[in-house]
Every structure is written in C-alpha cells, then in structure tokens.
Amino acid sequence: MVHDLSTAFPSDSLCSRGAECTSVAGSSRGAECTSVAGSSRGAECTSVAGSSRGAECTSVAGSSRGAECTSVAGSSRGAECTSVAGSSRGAECTSVAGSSRGKAEAGFNAWHGSSGASTSVAWCYHLPDCNDTTWPTISPNHCNGSRQSPIDIVSASATSDSKLGAFTFNNYGSNSSMTNASNTGKTLKVGLSGVSISGGDLAEAYDNLQFHLHWGNGSSVGGSEHTVDGKRYPMELHIVSAKASFNGDTAQAVLNSTGLAALGFFIEEMSGNETASPASWKTLTSYLANITQKDQSVEIAAGVSLDDLLSGVDRTKYYRYLGSLTTPSCNEAVVWTVFKDSIKVSKDLIDLFSTTLHVGDSTSELMTNIFRGVEPAQPVTTQATSGSSTTCFSLARQKLLLMPGMAAAELPPQSMAVQYTIYQCSHMQS
Known part of the structure; x- marks a missing residue:
C-alpha cells in the first residue's frame, strides 16, 4: 500500500521525521515509518506491542516493514500482513490466535515448508505434544x-x-x-x-x-x-x-x-x-x-x-x-x-x-x-477401469463369431482374438 507522505507527521524527542521517519534500535521503514515506545505517526501508524495500524501494520523489536510488513520471529508476509501479539492489520489481516487471512497464509506457508511462517501454530512430526495426533x-x-x-x-x-x-x-x-x-x-x-x-x-x-x-x-x-x-x-x-x-x-x-x-x-x-x-x-x-x-x-x-x-x-x-x-x-x-x-x-x-x-x-x-x-x-x-475392456472384448468376440459366411477355420485362435480385442478396447479408452 502506497501512502502520500507530503504531510508532516508529529515527532517527539526520540524520533525525527525529516522527510520520513526512522525508529529506535536501528530498524528502518523505507518510505513509510516506524515507532518508538509510545510515539505516534498521526494518520498512519503507531507501534507498541499490541497496538493496531489501521489499514497497514506494526512492527516490534526492530523488524523492518520493507514494502509492507514483517512478522515476529523473522517470518515474512511479502506484501501482505504481520503478526505481533494481538496486533491487527485493519482491512487486510491479523496474525496469531484468530485472524482468518493471517492464519490462511500461515497455513499455506506451513505446507509450503516455510520454517518461520507458521507462527500461529507450533506443530511438529516428532514430539508427542505437537505431532499430528494433536x-x-x-x-x-x-x-x-x-x-x-x-x-x-x-x-x-x-x-x-x-x-x-x-x-x-x-x-x-x-x-x-x-x-x-x-x-x-x-x-x-x-x-x-x-x-x-x-x-x-x-x-x-x-x-x-x-x-x-x-x-x-x-x-x-x-x-x-x-x-x-x-x-x-x-x-x-x-x-x-x-x-x-x-x-x-x-x-x-x-x-x-x-x-x-x-x-x-x-x-x-x-x-x-x-x-x-x-x-x-x-x-x-x-x-x-x-x-x-x-x-x-x-x-x-x-x-x-x-x-x-x-x-x-x-x-x-x-x-x-x-x-x-x-x-x-x-x-x-x-x-x-x-x-x-x-x-x-x-x-x-x-x-x-x-x-x-x-x-x-x-x-x-x-x-x-x-x-x-x-x-x-x-x-x-x-479413469475407466480394466473391467470395461473385458466387456468390450466379449462383445467384439461375439460379433466376430456371428459374422455370416466365415468358416470356423478362418477364425483366429481364441488367444489371438483376446490379445487383439483387449488391445483395441484399452487403446480407445486411454
């Protein structure tokens, strides 16, 4: 989400906006903003553990937002959403414990094999308190x-x-x-x-x-x-x-x-x-x-x-x-x-x-x-089962035997007829 940054935002003794704004602990917000303990971004964002960003998101402990936001424990949501204990993404998503969008992508990323993206559920294969039975x-x-x-x-x-x-x-x-x-x-x-x-x-x-x-x-x-x-x-x-x-x-x-x-x-x-x-x-x-x-x-x-x-x-x-x-x-x-x-x-x-x-x-x-x-x-x-091929052969063989004007000696051996008709029927179904 791109915002108009032409309007100045409030500053306090710990954070200066200049053209934009940076946070304590060295984290950067690129073209947007970061917080300090308790500082506010006016119409855009605040970040303290548990606060909400309205239409965007928050970051804690020096993590960077990049183009949009990142979550705790280093997992990334790309251009979508973050999770901190209880923080919300407004119209897009919230993370742990309950949000549908955040949990949806975390679920895919877990199946995706992303080690840090499944922060909403600590699951495993090898321990009794988090294996598939739980x-x-x-x-x-x-x-x-x-x-x-x-x-x-x-x-x-x-x-x-x-x-x-x-x-x-x-x-x-x-x-x-x-x-x-x-x-x-x-x-x-x-x-x-x-x-x-x-x-x-x-x-x-x-x-x-x-x-x-x-x-x-x-x-x-x-x-x-x-x-x-x-x-x-x-x-x-x-x-x-x-x-x-x-x-x-x-x-x-x-x-x-x-x-x-x-x-x-x-x-x-x-x-x-x-x-x-x-x-x-x-x-x-x-x-x-x-x-x-x-x-x-x-x-x-x-x-x-x-x-x-x-x-x-x-x-x-x-x-x-x-x-x-x-x-x-x-x-x-x-x-x-x-x-x-x-x-x-x-x-x-x-x-x-x-x-x-x-x-x-x-x-x-x-x-x-x-x-x-x-x-x-x-x-x-x-797909169609092999049983259909057997039925097809039986009908074909019956027609062959009933063809008028054909002497018995002219009929192919049964084994040859079986091989021929089964092949033909299988070929038509595949």
Whole structure:
C-alpha cells in the first residue's frame, strides 16, 4: 500500500521525521515509518506491542516493514500482513490466535515448508505434544474438518469419471525451473518458477509454486502420506500449485475450496542392485549435504527438469479427490491428484533423506517419519477401469463369431482374438 507522505507527521524527542521517519534500535521503514515506545505517526501508524495500524501494520523489536510488513520471529508476509501479539492489520489481516487471512497464509506457508511462517501454530512430526495426533486440538479451525488429507485410497471403491482426461504439463521439460532447495525443519522444499498445469478436469490453469517430500525412515520404513489399499510407500512427492487467476496470492487460494491443486507421486525402491540412480535424483540429492540444518538453503543449478524427476510415471493414470493441506492449518482447499505409477529410485538415494537432514541444528534429531496419518475416507474418482475392456472384448468376440459366411477355420485362435480385442478396447479408452 502506497501512502502520500507530503504531510508532516508529529515527532517527539526520540524520533525525527525529516522527510520520513526512522525508529529506535536501528530498524528502518523505507518510505513509510516506524515507532518508538509510545510515539505516534498521526494518520498512519503507531507501534507498541499490541497496538493496531489501521489499514497497514506494526512492527516490534526492530523488524523492518520493507514494502509492507514483517512478522515476529523473522517470518515474512511479502506484501501482505504481520503478526505481533494481538496486533491487527485493519482491512487486510491479523496474525496469531484468530485472524482468518493471517492464519490462511500461515497455513499455506506451513505446507509450503516455510520454517518461520507458521507462527500461529507450533506443530511438529516428532514430539508427542505437537505431532499430528494433536493437530485437531492445536489447530481446530480445519484440522478436524470433514475433507482432510491424506487418505487411504481404496482402488476398488474409486468410481469412474470420464472427465478425468490428460493434463498439460507446461514447461516441465525446462532444466531451469527448480530455483532453490531448502531445509525447512519439516521437509525438503524445492522452489519452482515458470511451470504450470492445466487439463485433468481442473477448473483453470494452476501455477506450480514448489514441491516438497514426505518420507519415513529409509527405504524399508514407509513414509508416504497417501496409501493405496493400505500400502504405504517409502516416500511421496507433492507438487503444490495455486489457481493462476489468484496471481500468487496464496492467502486467497487457501480460502477457496479449489484454490490449490496438489500432484502426489509415490516413490519406491527400484528393483535390482543399482545405486545412484536415476541420474536426476542423484543430482537432486547431491544438494542435501548443503542443507543439513534447519533454514539452510542452496541455489539449484540448471540441468534437471521436472520431467526428469518424474520419468517412468504414466501421468494419464491417476486418482482424484477433494481434500486439504496435510499440515496445520489443514485448510480444505486442495484438489488432489494422486498418480498410480510410482517413481523408482535406488535405495541409497532414498536413504539419504532420512540420514542427512536434521529438524534443527546439527545436534538435533534426524528428519524421519515426516508424514501425517491417514484421515477418514473421501469420495475418489479415476479413469475407466480394466473391467470395461473385458466387456468390450466379449462383445467384439461375439460379433466376430456371428459374422455370416466365415468358416470356423478362418477364425483366429481364441488367444489371438483376446490379445487383439483387449488391445483395441484399452487403446480407445486411454
């Protein structure tokens, strides 16, 4: 928000405006203002712990507002809002303990893996007083809702939906779409730029923002969030996207029932004794050594694309349901697509995630079992099942047998007819 600064503002013995104004303790407000204990900015702002900024916001303890504002504990809201104990953002948002806008974006940022943005709820995976069993209590607005994720997908219960067509994966072949990798203290997060998805019966195009991963403890201990028929895979990759029409406003996206789209890919150990494979995953995991501690980040050099990481997955076969973020504040705003094929990665690379990254500094626990348990079932849809192919074959074979003027010797062997008609029917449905 830009204000006319042509009118002079009051000053006191501790703060001089000159053309603008600065605060004690050295913090700067750029082209706007900061406070001192109890000083006022006239028609614009005051800042003391708990005061309100009307149409803008407050800062405490020397934090800087930049273009708009920043919160306590160093987390940033970009061009949106801040949180101090009880302060309000007027028409935009308030932070901790109760505001909808502040908690909405904090919830997305938590799923986003931003270590400092989820100040409204102190949640974790590894401690009994803040793990996923406590989330419905410590973040009750959504975490005990009616369409929570993840779920166990029962393949036999998934209903057929002819609208679930192919996706368009825009720019997934780019080898420079991955910008940075960071240890958030909760997961490995990789920033994305210039990639998007459309199709797949989504209402509009969605911009890909980042991907992150969930894992257990090595390749032998399951850590995927979703399960299929009770099977938990070693890892799961989530590509997180927001409706393109929101122009990156994730606070708005999490308040919309389909504001976010998540693509879920299972990861499991490849067969055989291969190591350091595939090459794309060897490259990705090579960055882990640079981000072993929470809040460490490293730039990703060009060279690997999303297509490379997803190699071997048939991206036309998937499950679909409406669900939520899988971390607090668990907003029920996600169109989930969970792909049936898994990514195959060698055991040594899978093991690196749970043996390299820490939840804090180098003396803290290793990052293991970072997934939420399954929530109550939701209606799941998928493409046409193989049963339709069998019906199609039976009808085709019957017609073939009834064709007039054809001698029995001219009929192909049953096995050949089976192979031919099943192929044809499968081809028509895919």
